[in-house]
Amino acid sequence: AQAPVNVTVTGAAGQIGYALLFRIASGQLLGADTPVRLRLLEIPQAVKAAEGTAMELSDCAFPLLAGIDITDNAKQAFDGANVALLVGARPRTKGMERGDLLEANGGIFKPQGEAINAGAADDIKVLVVGNPANTNALIAQRHAPDVPAERFTAMTRLDQNRALAQLSAKLSVPVTEIRKMTIWGNHSATQYPDLFHAEVNGRTAAEQVEREWLADEFIPTVAKRGAAIIEARGASSAASAASAAVDHVYDWVNGTAEGDWTSAGVVSDGSYGVPEGLISSFPVVSKNGAWQIVQGLELDEFSRGRIDASVRELAEERDAVAKLGLI
Numbered sequence: 143a144q145a146p147v148n149v150t151v152t153g154a155a156g157q158i159g160y161a162l163l164f165r166i167a168s169g170q171l172l173g174a175d176t177p178v179r180l181r182l183l184e185i186p187q188a189v190k191a192a193e194g195t196a197m198e199l200s201d202c203a204f205p206l207l208a209g210i211d212i213t214d215n216a217k218q219a220f221d222g223a224n225v226a227l228l229v230g231a232r233p234r235t236k237g238m239e240r241g242d243l244l245e246a247n248g249g250i251f252k253p254q255g256e257a258i259n260a261g262a263a264d265d266i267k268v269l270v271v272g273n274p275a276n277t278n279a280l281i282a283q284r285h286a287p288d289v290p291a292e293r294f295t296a297m298t299r300l301d302q303n304r305a306l307a308q309l310s311a312k313l314s315v316p317v318t319e320i321r322k323m324t325i326w327g328n329h330s331a332t333q334y335p336d337l338f339h340a341e342v343n344g345r346t347a348a349e350q351v352e353r354e355w356l357a358d359e360f361i362p363t364v365a366k367r368g369a370a371i372i373e374a375r376g377a378s379s380a381a382s383a384a385s386a387a388v389d390h391v392y393d394w395v396n397g398t399a400e401g402d403w404t405s406a407g408v409v410s411d412g413s414y415g416v417p418e419g420l421i422s423s424f425p426v427v428s429k430n431g432a433w434q435i436v437q438g439l440e441l442d443e444f445s446r447g448r449i450d451a452s453v454r455e456l457a458e459e460r461d462a463v464a465k466l467g468l469i
C-alpha cells in the first residue's frame with residue numbers, strides 16, 4: 143500500500159479548517175487512492191477545539207485517513223510535511239493599521255517558513271490561504287531558503303472559481319464549458335479576472351459579453367465577492383475557500399488538463415513584467431508536480447493597466463514588510 147502523505151493544516155480550528163479537513167480526509171485533496179496523515183497546527187487556546195474536530199474526523203471512519211496529530215508547535219507540525227496549507231492568519235481587527243496587520247502576520251509566517259525550512263519533506267508544496275495571502279506566502283518563502291521558491295504559492299483559486307460562476311450565469315453555460323480562466327495579480331480588490339483569454343466554446347469570453355458588463359459588473363463582482371459573502375452570511379467565505387484550496391492542491395499534485403490552465407499565486411520569474419520574486423497570480427499549468435507560468439499571451443492596454451495596478455500593490459506590500467524587517 144502507498145505510504146500516507148503528510149498534510150499539515152494551520153488554523154485547523156477555524157471556519158475554513160472545519161470545511162477543509164473533512165474534504166482532505168475523504169481523499170479529495172490528493173486523489174482517491176492516496177492515504178493522508180493530518181497534522182493540525184493551532185495556537186494554544188484553540189488546540190482543544192482542534193481536538194474536537196479530530197474526534198469528528200475519527201467518527202467519519204474515512205478509509206484514507208491514516209492518522210491525526212495536533213500541536214501548537216510549528217516545528218512539530220511541519221516535520222516531514224509533504225503538503226502544507228497555511229490557513230491560520232491574523233485577521234484585521236478594528237482600528238488596526240495595514241502595517242500592524244502585516245506585522246502580526248509576519249509574526250506567524252516567518253516562524254512557519256523557518257519550520258518548513260527546518261523539517262518539511264523534500265517534495266513540500268505550500269499553499270497560503272491566510273490573508274494577505276500573497277505577502278504572507280512571500281514572508282514564509284523568504285524564511286525557507288533551502289526550499290525551492292516555487293514550492294510557495296498563494297491562493298487565488300477562489301477568485302477564479304467566483305469568476306467561473308459569474309461567467310457561467312451570464313452566458314448560461316455550464317462551468318465545464320469555460321476554459322483558461324485567469325486571475326492576475328494580488329488576492330485583493332485589485333485582482334484582475336481576465337475574460338480576454340478565457341474561452342467558451344472555442345471563442346474568447348470577452349467577445350461574448352458587453353464591454354460594460356465586463357468592466358463595470360463582472361470585475362467588481364468577482365473582486366468584491368468576499369465582502370458580499372460577509373454581508374450576507376455574517377461570516378467570511380469558508381466552504382468555498384476550502385473548496386478552492388482543494389482544487390489548487392489537487393491540480394498541483396495531479397496536473398492540469400491538456401488544453402486548459404488555472405491560476406495561482408506563484409513566484410514571478412519576471413514574466414509579463416511582474417518583478418522577479420513577487421508572489422503574483424498568473425495563468426499556470428501544472429506538470430509533474432510543478433507549476434509553469436503560461437507564456438506568450440498578448441495583453442491589450444485594458445488588461446495591462448489592471449495587471450500593473452495589482453502588481454504595484456504587491457510591490458508596495460513587499461516594501462512594507464521589508465521595512466518592518468520581516469523579509
Ligand code: NAI
Binds near residue numbers: 152229274297
Ligand atoms: P478563522 O478566524 O475562523 O480561523 C483562523 C484560525 O487560525 C483560528 O482557529 C486561529 O486560532 C488560527 N491561528 C491563528 N494564528 C495561528 C498560528 N500562528 N498558527 C496556527 N493557527 C493559527 O478564519 P477563517 O475564516 O478560517 O480564515 C482563515 C484565513 O483565510 C483568514 O486570513 C482569511 O482572511 C483567509 N481567507 C483567504 C481566502 C483566499 O481566497 N485566499 C478566502 C477566504 C478566507
